[in-house]
Amino acid sequence: MQSPFGTPPLSDNIRAEARALGFGLVGIAGPDRSKHLAFYRRWLNEGYNGEMGYLARPDAVSRRGDLRGTMAQVRSVVVVGLDYLSEAGGEEPNDASVGVIARYARGRDYHSVVKMKLLDLAERIQAHIARPLMARAYVDTGPMLERDLAHRAGIGWFGKNTMLIHPRRGSWFFLGALLLDLEIEPDTPFPVDHCGTCTSCLDACPTGALLGRDDDGAPVMDARRCISYLTIEHRGPIPRELRSAIGNRIYGCDICQDVCPFNSPKLVEITKEPDLKARDHVDGQLLINLMEMDEVAWDNFSRGSALRRGKRAGFLRNVAVALGNWGSPAAVPALVRALGDGESLVRGHAAWALGRVGGSAAHAALSARLEVEVDSSVRAELELELDH
Ligand code: B12
Ligand code: SF4
Ligand code: SF4
Structure with missing residues (x-):
């Protein structure tokens, strides 16, 4: 649309400025209430958010439905x-002795x-x-339904994997929202669902976290079963029945995106953002080396990265699970040392992993630890493994 003075409308300028800053996708949504808040509340009522209590805080729930609660103007x-993908393809190595870190966390903290x-x-x-602008920026940092906003801004549709997918760019991108006190003509919401009869993500999810679409067509996830939740957001012991399905994923999970046809290596965009390029030392490290990380090594490993969210104890818990899933006797020395770690979370998962590896050295280490262990949760893990 042309303005009466022949200059391009502000929305065109905003798009051009956003593209110049490197944003591959840009759209504009109005300030109206979300139509999906009732679904969001039902999702919380089912307990699908697990321990992510911040998602359920009543004041923040209403603000998710109405942006005016966050910025009145x-x-x-x-x-x-x-875009954050560092290389097209780059499939995970089929080697259970190394750890896989989700792509979003391989570069600098997004x-x-x-x-x-x-x-x-x-x-x-x-x-x-001409007048002072009021603006607030959010990237996962406020009570906002970012995918809902992106859908309303015409950027993409909600896949059955719950990701916001762009038809020609797939889903390897972060979302961000800039709230403005400026009236700009909104884009039309993304009109179609391109998933069709495909169920690749539902079939591939190793933990059964993706529950398919509900009667209204909304994609449903039980986050408590999602590896991304279990390895990042969840603070305590990982439920024993889910540990083996985690394989060697030690931070986050990309499986339901890897299998999505819209993320085919031929279609996806590689990030042009130097800060988001994968750091060399992060992905594909030997699990036994990662298991040896003390606080100083962890500090170096995770500095400036989204990995920090997991904390050392949570990260080594994940590494111990992956070592158990590898199941090689070569893991025993690192796991035996981890039985003496200062964090009970690490000791408990090291016990589980030694039980998976088995053998006389593992058994002897478990028995010796039981003699001195005082933490009841670790004792329970040790006893279960010795009973096996
Ligand atoms: C909590 C959270 C998680 C949780 C829960 C994920 C989930 N699927 O809900 C966990 C820890 C599991 C997680 C994992 C990941 N996350 Co996350 N996460 C979030 C966060 C903070 C909130 C999401 C939320 O509110 N979930 C609750 C559900 C109910 O809300 P929703 O997903 O928006 O669902 C909407 C639809 O169901 C829709 N809807 C309702 N009714 C209907 C009806 C119809 C017909 C339709 C079509 C839709 C519809 O409305 C709902 C509400 O908006 C957002 C940032 C944000 N503030 O939005 C990032 C965010 C969604 N995560 C992101 C990323 C990158 C990831 C991971 C890829 C990281 C990784 N590799 O490990 C994985 C992906 C896992 C997956 N398949 O979703 C990106 C996604 C970008 C994108 N292209 O979609 C976001 C947007 C962060 C960002 N700023 O970039 N995440
Ligand atoms: S991120 Fe992994 S565990 Fe979570 S829903 Fe997707 S495939 Fe399942
Ligand atoms: S894998 Fe198939 S069903 Fe899942 S989000 Fe992609 S297109 Fe949709």
């Missing part, structure tokens, strides 16, 4: 997508990368208007 939302760019975008938009 909001008139529009610029929604952006930033929260800061996307947020800085959104703040730059706000400055650039300011340069196009």
Whole structure:
């Protein structure tokens, strides 16, 4: 649409500025209430959020439905997508002795990368208007249904894997939202669901976390079963019945995106953002080396990265599970040392892993630890493994 003065409308300028900053996807949503809040509440009522209590805080739930609770003056939302894939294909090595870290966490922490760019975008938009602009930037940092906003801004549809998918870019992108006190013509919501009869993600999910679409067509996930939740958000012991399905995924999970035809290596965009490029030392490390990390090594390994969210104890818990799933006697020395770790979470999972590996050395280490162990949860793990 042309403005009366022959200059391009502000929305075109905003799109151009966003693209110039490297956002591969950009759309504009209005400030209206979300139509999906009732679904979100039902999802919480089922307990599918697990321990992610912040998702269920009553004040924050209503703010998810109505952006005005977050910024009273909001008139529009610029929604952006930033590609983060470092290489096309790059399938996980079929080698159970190394750890796999989800692609989103291999580069610098995306929260800061996307947020800085959104703040730059706000400055650039300011340069196009004569009055002071009010803007707030969010990247997973506020009570916002980011995928809902992206759908409303015409960026993509909700796949059965619950990801927001763009028809020509797949789903390897982060979302961010810039709330503005500026009225801009919104885009039309993304009109189609391109999943059709495909069920690849549902079939591939190793833990059965994806429950398919409900009667209204909303994709449902039981996050308590999702490997991403279990290895990042969940703080305590991983339920024993889910440990073997985790394989060698030690931080996050990409399986339901890897199998999606819209993420075919021929279609996807590789990130142009240097900060999001995978760091050399992060993915594909030998599990036995990772298991030896003390606090200093962990600090170096996770600095500046989204891996920090998991904390050392949670990360080594995941590594212990992966070593148990590898099941090689070569894992025994590292696991025996982990039985003496200062964190009970690590000791308990090391006990489970030694039980999976089996053999006389593992058995002797479990018995010796039981003699001195004082933590009841670790004792329970040791006893279960010795009973086997
Ligand atoms: C909590 C959370 C998680 C949880 C729960 C995930 C989930 N599927 O709900 C866990 C820890 C498991 C997780 C995992 C991952 N996450 Co996450 N996560 C979030 C977070 C913070 C909130 C999501 C949420 O509210 N979930 C609750 C569900 C109910 O809400 P929803 O997914 O928006 O579902 C909507 C639809 O169901 C829709 N709906 C309702 N009714 C209807 C009806 C119809 C017909 C339709 C079509 C839709 C529809 O409305 C719902 C509400 O908006 C968002 C950031 C944010 N603030 O939004 C990032 C976010 C979704 N995560 C992201 C990423 C990258 C991941 C991982 C890929 C990381 C990894 N590799 O391990 C995995 C992917 C797993 C997966 N298949 O989803 C990106 C996704 C980008 C994208 N392209 O979609 C986000 C947007 C973060 C960001 N800023 O980029 N995540
Ligand atoms: S991220 Fe992994 S565990 Fe979670 S739903 Fe997708 S395939 Fe299942
Ligand atoms: S794998 Fe198939 S069903 Fe799942 S999100 Fe992709 S297209 Fe949809």
